[in-house]
Amino acid sequence: MIHLSRILCPTDYSATSQNAVRYAVEFAWKVGAHVRFLHILPSGTVPEKTVDTSGIPPVEQEDDDALPEQFTHLLMAEKKKGLNADIRILKGEAPKVIAEQASSWGADLIIMGSHGRTGLQRIIMGSVAEEVFRSSDIPVLLVKEPAAAKITIE
Secondary structure (H helix, E strand, O other), X not given: OOOOOEEEEEOOOOHHHHHHHHHHHHHHHHXXXXXXXXXXXXXXXXXXXXXXXXXXXXOOOOOXXXXXXXXXXXXXXXXXXXXXXXXXXXXXXXXXXXXHHXXXXXXXXXXXXXXXXOHHHHHHHOOHHHHHHHHOOOOEEEEEOOOOOOOOOO
16 A cells, blocks of 8 residues: 655746645645655755744745745645645755655655656756656656646545
8 A cells, every 4th residue: 555644846936836736735635644845946045944834924035035925825825724744945956955855854755847848958958857757766746837736536
């Protein structure tokens, strides 16, 4: 039997990432899991921190990478309903940080957005989602931008 108790959801706050956040929230509710949202900044920007989501305003950062208002409102609304969640803001190379966080935290599932780039655009820009998917030892659910969260888990 599959047991999901910890869901890791990397987010860059893009539209694609927002869909993955919705999926992570729905999965967490359906299976009673803790969901950890992970935002990764380039090395040298701000110190690593955990944002306390138990109170209404989260801890704000001192730069332009503060949690977007829409994300904060969604998360706070879900927390008020009892969602078990937290946010980690870390720095480094995204695929490496995601893998390290999944391993050290003991994640059972990674849910993340995939922009679905192909061809030359993918070669030039690379794909964090693809790298995580290929290198992960745990299941990875990739959510495309136009996906709608309609999850039924029985």
